[in-house]
Amino acid sequence: MNKEKSIGIFDSGIGGATVLKEILQLLPNENYIYYSDSKNNPYGDKSDKEIFNMCDKIMKKFIQQECKAIVIACNTASAKAAKLLREKYPEEIIIAIEPAYKMVHDYAYEKSTLVMATKGTMESEKFHTLYEKYNNHKTYLMPCKGLADIIEEGNDEKIQKYLKNNLAQYANKTQNVVLGCTHYPLIQEQIKQVLGDVKFFDGAPSLAKHLKEILEEKNLKSESEKHGEIYFIDSSNSEDKKYRFFTYLHK
Numbered sequence: 001m002n003k004e005k006s007i008g009i010f011d012s013g014i015g016g017a018t019v020l021k022e023i024l025q026l027l028p029n030e031n032y033i034y035y036s037d038s039k040n041n042p043y044g045d046k047s048d049k050e051i052f053n054m055c056d057k058i059m060k061k062f063i064q065q066e067c068k069a070i071v072i073a074c075n076t077a078s079a080k081a082a083k084l085l086r087e088k089y090p091e092e093i094i095i096a097i098e099p100a101y102k103m104v105h106d107y108a109y110e111k112s113t114l115v116m117a118t119k120g121t122m123e124s125e126k127f128h129t130l131y132e133k134y135n136n137h138k139t140y141l142m143p144c145k146g147l148a149d150i151i152e153e154g155n156d157e158k159i160q161k162y163l164k165n166n167l168a169q170y171a172n173k174t175q176n177v178v179l180g181c182t183h184y185p186l187i188q189e190q191i192k193q194v195l196g197d198v199k200f201f202d203g204a205p206s207l208a209k210h211l212k213e214i215l216e217e218k219n220l221k222s223e224s225e226k227h228g229e230i231y232f233i234d235s236s237n238s239e240d241k242k243y244r245f246f247t248y249l250h251k
């Protein structure tokens with residue numbers, strides 16, 4: 001890897017690739033270290049303490065690598081651990097994703113909305129605050145227990161079955177869908193097959209914009225004119241994860 005400092009980015013697996021893809025649109029010349037914690041996937045059903053401890057280990061690795069900013073590309077980890085991580089590491093730039101529910105409020109308030117997220121995100125205080133603040137009173141909340149796991153596993157048959165069994169009840173009832181877990185943008189087409197032509201909202205584009213602004217403000221943006229490097233680490237050393245991650249990024 002060239003000697004410019006990297007941006008660290010992590011998720012409980014390859015879902016965060018959907019965030020990195022958006023970031024690369026705005027910041028293609030940065031170096032990235034992506035940490036996929038697939039050994040501990042799913043985060044969605046774990047306790048706050050377990051999630052904090054897992055994130056803390058990843059933070060330490062990034063700090064050791066002298067990352068110039070750290071992106072939490074996992075809604076569950078953001079909801080459960082971002083605040084504590086910021087308190088523990090006040091020197092670090094920590095950018096955390098959140099479900100794009102405010103975007104619905106700003107751009108599609110009149111439309112009925114389905115928010116899909118992990119059980120952990122949906123039960124979190126952070127999500128409750130967001131929901132109360134931007135409630136359009138036409139919103140269904142769907143904690144998708146087990147969905148991120150089967151997306152991570154990459155089993156299309158299981159995904160289709162899951163969506164048919166759990167999403168079909170919202171067909172013709174919802175126009176907006178908030179993808180409140182970074183794994184879900186990977187299955188947008190399958191969701192459309194069940195719900196029809198819905199409009200998707202996810203937090204990655206605004207996170208990317210925010211990250212760029214912060215780097216500019218702090219004079220940390222790379223001045224390189226060449227595309228940066230992406231270094232992928234998976235906590236269970238899965239070659240399959242690595243392959244799927246880069247295939248998605250280059251699609």
Ligand code: DGL
Binds near residue numbers: 073183
């Ligand atoms: N990608 C995740 C999120 O955004 C985590 C899913 C999980 O591990 O349960 O919430």
